Structures are given as structure tokens and as C-alpha cells.
Amino acid sequence: MTGIIHPVSKSLDAKPRRTLDDRHMEKDQFVIGVDYGTDSVRSIIVNTNNGQEIASSVFYYPRWKEGLYCNPGENQFRQHPKDYIEGLESTILDCLRQAGPAAAAGIKAISVDTTGSTPVAVDETGTPLGLLPGFEDNPNALFVLWKDHTSVKEAAAINAHAKNFPVNYLQFVGGIYSSEWFWAKLLHILKEDTAVRKACYSWVEHCDWIPFLLTGGRKVSDMRRGVCSAGHKALWAEAFGGLPPDEFFSSLDPLLKGFTARLFTRTYTSDQAAGRLSAEWAQRLGLPESVIIGVGAFDAHMGAVGGQIEPYHLSKVMGTSTCDMLVAPAHEVEGRLVKGICGQVPGSVIPGMMGLEAGQSAFGDAYAWFRNILSWPLQQLLSQSSLISVETARALAAETTDRIIPELSRQAAAIPLSSQTELALDWFNGRRTPDASQLLKGAITGLSLGSDAPRIFRAIVESTCFGAKAIVDRFNEEGVPVKGLIGMGGVARKSPFIMQMMADIMDMPIRIHRSEQTCALGAAMFAATAAGVYDKVEDAMNAMGQGFDAEYHPDPAKAPVYAERFRRYRQLGQFIEENTTTSH
Structure with a gap:
């Protein structure tokens, strides 16, 4: 069975979903949105009734700040998983201290967004190689940040190779594969580093790994991969029945042979649950194991939701780079393929709608x-x-x-x-x-x-x-x-x-x-939906959205x-x- 998984497994439902009309009948409930940016991670605690931010904390990655594992002259930008783990724990604990015990007791869910494509080599347990002995300081065993352009040759090879197939496997990513994306980075790392190549069982996006970490995942094959990262960066599409076939990759380079079997076929929208908080992380954070962990996505996609995106309105997340998101009813754009963008994927922003992504590498x-x-x-x-x-x-x-x-x-x-x-x-x-x-x-x-x-x-x-x-x-x-x-x-x-x-x-x-934290707020909206607080993310947007406070003409x-x-x-x-x- 292939395709986007829309319904949540009943075993993961926190409680029966409720609609916008009856939310006022219940006491305040809270969710945590976690936004991993280029330089830092920020967590916020949000009241699901009105979107009020009651706590916020930021953590600047210490290893990244020192410039470790990076070589700007070679366009190499790598980040250590320890920066991500330390930041996750530090910001959530700080938010819980600010919010007080009453709010902490009302936490229903956590959802995460990250930069992307920011993948990492993992072993069969889903552990990034950089957390294993012998790989701690190897840049090739760390997360390959979105802005890393060391794989330009590999991206060019993918673009040339795709022309040899009767099926256009690049049709849903604008027709051009980028060095910023999943497969180009994987091939570069495999070619670059023999030790990493031998130890690498699978290749995982940052936005998929953090929920896996929080839920205590032990097998990478059990990881719930989001349709956002899979469709926009990894060439997953319903039209292909999943990823392109192994032949597409193995004929590009034998180093890629067999990788599709160790990746994924199913994908999930971000209004769904990846699981519940593991016993280990429940203890570390002082939260109950009943807390739902949502399926992750990229920052701009969740940021578009936090910024109350509307059909055919270009939602521009403007930071170090830009990511531009547009949503449209799927039936209205069916059969149209926009050339030269970063992909169009059903459900990657709002489930049930087509999500189209573009952007600028430097802003x-x-x-x-x-x-x-x-x-x-x-x-x-x-x-x-x-x-x-x-x-x-x-x-x-x-x-x-x-x-x-x-x-x-x-x-x-x-x-x-x-x-x-x-x-x-x-x-x-x-x-x-x-x-x-x-x-x-x-x-x-x-x-x-x-x-x-x-x-x-x-x-x-x-x-x-x-x-x-x-x-x-x-x-x-x-x-x-x-x-x-x-x-x-x-x-x-x-x-x-x-x-x-x-x-x-x-x-x-x-x-x-x-909102100054639209990405984290969008993650919080998805958390509320994954936990069943709202029936659909549009309801969460309406209830939790902060509106607009300036307009330039x-x-x-x-x-x-x-x-x-x-x-x-x-x-x-x-x-x-x-x-x-x-x-x-």
C-alpha cells in the first residue's frame, strides 16, 4: 500500500476531535511548537483556545556558532545532532518553567518544524552517525544543512540522468533537481566518505528525525516520514507509487543501489500523529507520556499555516533565505506543473490542498x-x-x-x-x-x-x-x-x-x-490538530491565528x-x- 496516510491510527488519537464551535466549552489546553532555524531553535507554549503565546525560549547552537564542521569557502555547512538535542531539551524546559505547573499539566502535544532539506546518515536504529563512537567530529556524519552546496555535481548528474527515462521523475519538483536536496546530498556523502558509506543504513530528514527521537523510535523503518519533505525534496509522489524505482538511482550510481528499500513508501501529513512522548523524554521534560508528537515538516510550510495562508496568496517566510508557499484547491490546479519551482505536493502545507514551494537561496x-x-x-x-x-x-x-x-x-x-x-x-x-x-x-x-x-x-x-x-x-x-x-x-x-x-x-x-514566530506558531497549530483539539488545521488557524498588523501598498x-x-x-x-x- 502506498500514498499519503490521512487518518490517524486510533491508538494514537489523544481524544475525540472537536470543532471550532465547542472549543470554548473546555478548559484551556496547551501545545508546544518547536521551530529549528539555521542559527537556533525556538520553542513556544501556546493556548489552543486563542493562540496566545504564554512562553518562549531560544537556544543558539553552540557548535554551529563556533563554525565547527563548516567550510564556507567550499559551501560546506554541517550541524551536529547534539546542538539539536540540547536545544530541544533546553528550550522546552525553559518554556515549562515560564508557564508554570498549571500550563505544563495541560500540554497536549508537541510538533516540530525544521530547515530543509537537512538530512543525515543514520544506522538501522535511526541514530545519526554523528552520535556514534568514531563519527562524533566527522562532518559527513552530521546533518547536511539546507544551504550546503557541496553536491552541485551530483545534482547536475541527477538532472542529466533523469532525461534518460520515459517517466519524468522530476516533474513534481519543477523539472530541476537542486544540490540543496535529499538525493544529491546523499550521493555526495556516499562518494566522499568510505567510513560513512559503510555505516550508513538510511538517510533521514531533520524534520522526520526529531519526532522519531521524541517518540523513542528504535528502528528507522518505523519512522513516520512527512509528505512535506518526501514530496518536495526526495522525489516521492503518489503518481510513482512512492519513490522512483531503485533502477533510477542504481543506474545513476551503484552506490545508491538498494537505498529505496531502506527509506520509505508511506508518507504522512502534519495534522497526523507520529506517536506519543517516550518514557525517556517524558522524564527529561517532566511531561506525561500521553503527550502526542505530531509528524514534522519544513519551517516554511508550517510557517505558512502560522501566518494564516490563503489560497493563491504567496506566503513569504523571509529570513536568511526565503521560502515562498502557495496553496490552491487540488482540483483547480490539477494537471498544471509549474516549471522551475521547488515542487508541488498534495497536503504538504494544508492537507487536502496542493502545496507549491519556491524561494530564494539568499535574502x-x-x-x-x-x-x-x-x-x-x-x-x-x-x-x-x-x-x-x-x-x-x-x-x-x-x-x-x-x-x-x-x-x-x-x-x-x-x-x-x-x-x-x-x-x-x-x-x-x-x-x-x-x-x-x-x-x-x-x-x-x-x-x-x-x-x-x-x-x-x-x-x-x-x-x-x-x-x-x-x-x-x-x-x-x-x-x-x-x-x-x-x-x-x-x-x-x-x-x-x-x-x-x-x-x-x-x-x-x-x-x-x-506573530514574530509564525513557524513555531504553525507547528503549534499542527500539534493542536494532531492531538485532536481541532478537527482540521484550518480550524486551528482560525482559532489560534494572530492576524496582521501592517500592510504596505x-x-x-x-x-x-x-x-x-x-x-x-x-x-x-x-x-x-x-x-x-x-x-x-
Whole structure:
């Protein structure tokens, strides 16, 4: 039997489901949403009646913060499972302390979202190899973060190989397989490291492993894999009866022979339960074993739910990168395949609806890159000053660095709009969509001796907004109309300058969601649904959603200038793609 599993096994039902109408008849119940980001993990406790956040805690990954297991020059970004485990325990315990014993006693469920595709090699028990003796400090035995681009060759090989088959196994992921995804990363690790290859029994996404950990899983074959990660990154599709056949992978490289048999066939939507809290984790967290653990998903997908996504409204989670989510009634988009996006998967966002994903590989990362360039003297030279102490130098560097982007934004907003000012291309970490290619590079043109920091920053911001427009244009061109924009995440809430430019360039209003933790809140909504508090996640969205507190409207006078600059942005992108892409 194959396919998405929709009904929860009765053995996992916490209690009979209730509807939105009778939720007021019961006392307050609480759920925990856990959001694993690139730099940190955050947990929140939420009241299921009204979505009120009663506790929040964040944990910055210590090994990641030290730069361990990473080599930015080689686009290698790995994270240790101990960072994830320590952060999980620390944030939940901190939240429970804040909430008090009454709220802790009312915890019904925990759900988790993570970055992705962020997979790891595991043994037959589902244990990441990095937790086993001999592999503790081996980067290839750790989680391969979403932004790791070491597998560009393998992704290119998959794209070329797919053309040899009568069935297009890339049709549901936009027609192009990315180095950021599941199979490319697996093949790279197997080719790169003999010891890991011999010890690797299976390959697991971060969002599937955390629920497995919390439920005390002992066999990776029992892991409940989410349709979100499986469909968008691992080529799972109902049309294929599961994953592509072993022949597809083994003929690509013999190292992949037999892997499909050790992966999965069934997938589950995130409104379902992965199991109950294990005795070990119940003791560690001080929670009862009756707590339901929901099926995991990627951050942007749960974030779209936390941000109250609507059909045909592009939900933009804007952080280090962007993930853009769109949902549509499945019957309305049946037979349409949008080229060059990160996939379209039934039930990956809202069960019963088609979920379509796009995004940009660098968004906030592009601003941080420019900030780091400007702060180089502060970080490298100030501590050598003979005029101030080392402690003062560090404090001054930190204070000044924190003020760079706000001040750049203020001054950049005052620069008159012109069709001839500096122009940038936002592919500083490659291009995610439309048409994935991690070989592409960013660019800045039109520089002169008058090009100061605010002008260059403005061009970089503009380029990220142009990249967002390219995504909207692709959806519209492929017959899936974008009728509205919803902004979420740190950039959306913190930068009116960037959001106003986004509205002007898109020539569409953009609503900003009130919640500062839409991903964690979305996880909490799914937790409430998995526990039976609500019958469907749409009811949880209506009851627990926080609404919108800002809306940016486009300036019609700027539309023709931005249209001309966007035309030049596309020309620049074509030039860069034709003249600078090289095989690695």
C-alpha cells in the first residue's frame, strides 16, 4: 500500500476531535511548537483556545556558532545532532518553567518544524552517525544543512540522468533537481566518505528525525516520514507509487543501489500523529507520556499555516533565505506543473490542498554578507588599537555592527529612485527558484566613485525584491495566479524599508503577519490538530491565528521605473548565467 496516510491510527488519537464551535466549552489546553532555524531553535507554549503565546525560549547552537564542521569557502555547512538535542531539551524546559505547573499539566502535544532539506546518515536504529563512537567530529556524519552546496555535481548528474527515462521523475519538483536536496546530498556523502558509506543504513530528514527521537523510535523503518519533505525534496509522489524505482538511482550510481528499500513508501501529513512522548523524554521534560508528537515538516510550510495562508496568496517566510508557499484547491490546479519551482505536493502545507514551494537561496544572508564586509575593520583591527581596551573594542565592534543595517536602510530609503543607479543580482548563494542552479553567482554593476555604502546596500535590497518578483512572474506565467502577498519572519517585521520596496517592485500590497514566530506558531497549530483539539488545521488557524498588523501598498509612480530596472535585472542575470557558470 502506498500514498499519503490521512487518518490517524486510533491508538494514537489523544481524544475525540472537536470543532471550532465547542472549543470554548473546555478548559484551556496547551501545545508546544518547536521551530529549528539555521542559527537556533525556538520553542513556544501556546493556548489552543486563542493562540496566545504564554512562553518562549531560544537556544543558539553552540557548535554551529563556533563554525565547527563548516567550510564556507567550499559551501560546506554541517550541524551536529547534539546542538539539536540540547536545544530541544533546553528550550522546552525553559518554556515549562515560564508557564508554570498549571500550563505544563495541560500540554497536549508537541510538533516540530525544521530547515530543509537537512538530512543525515543514520544506522538501522535511526541514530545519526554523528552520535556514534568514531563519527562524533566527522562532518559527513552530521546533518547536511539546507544551504550546503557541496553536491552541485551530483545534482547536475541527477538532472542529466533523469532525461534518460520515459517517466519524468522530476516533474513534481519543477523539472530541476537542486544540490540543496535529499538525493544529491546523499550521493555526495556516499562518494566522499568510505567510513560513512559503510555505516550508513538510511538517510533521514531533520524534520522526520526529531519526532522519531521524541517518540523513542528504535528502528528507522518505523519512522513516520512527512509528505512535506518526501514530496518536495526526495522525489516521492503518489503518481510513482512512492519513490522512483531503485533502477533510477542504481543506474545513476551503484552506490545508491538498494537505498529505496531502506527509506520509505508511506508518507504522512502534519495534522497526523507520529506517536506519543517516550518514557525517556517524558522524564527529561517532566511531561506525561500521553503527550502526542505530531509528524514534522519544513519551517516554511508550517510557517505558512502560522501566518494564516490563503489560497493563491504567496506566503513569504523571509529570513536568511526565503521560502515562498502557495496553496490552491487540488482540483483547480490539477494537471498544471509549474516549471522551475521547488515542487508541488498534495497536503504538504494544508492537507487536502496542493502545496507549491519556491524561494530564494539568499535574502537576509545577502544583507548580512554586506554588513560583514563593512564591519571587517571593526572585527579585525579594532582589537589591536592602543587607544582602547580589548573589552571596549569588542563592545564597540558589536554595537556598531548591530547598527549598520538599520542605518543603511535609513539612508538608502532617502536615495531618489532612478533607472540608472547601481544594479545588483541576488544570486550570492546561487539561485533556488525559478530554475535552481547553485553554480550561479551574485553581481553588482553600475559602480562609480560615487557608489557609497547606502547606494550599494539599496541595490542589494532591490535585487532580492527583484528575485521575489521573478518567482511571482513564474507562477503567473504557468497559470497559477498570485492574488496576494503575506510577509513573515524577521526581515518582514523589522524592515519597513525592505517591505515597502517589495510592495513597490511587486506592484502589489503585502500584509505582514502579527506573530514574530509564525513557524513555531504553525507547528503549534499542527500539534493542536494532531492531538485532536481541532478537527482540521484550518480550524486551528482560525482559532489560534494572530492576524496582521501592517500592510504596505505600492506607490504607482514608481512602477514604470521599477519595471525598467527589472528588465535590466533580467538582462544582467542572463549575462551572468551565460558567461560565468562553470562546472565544478
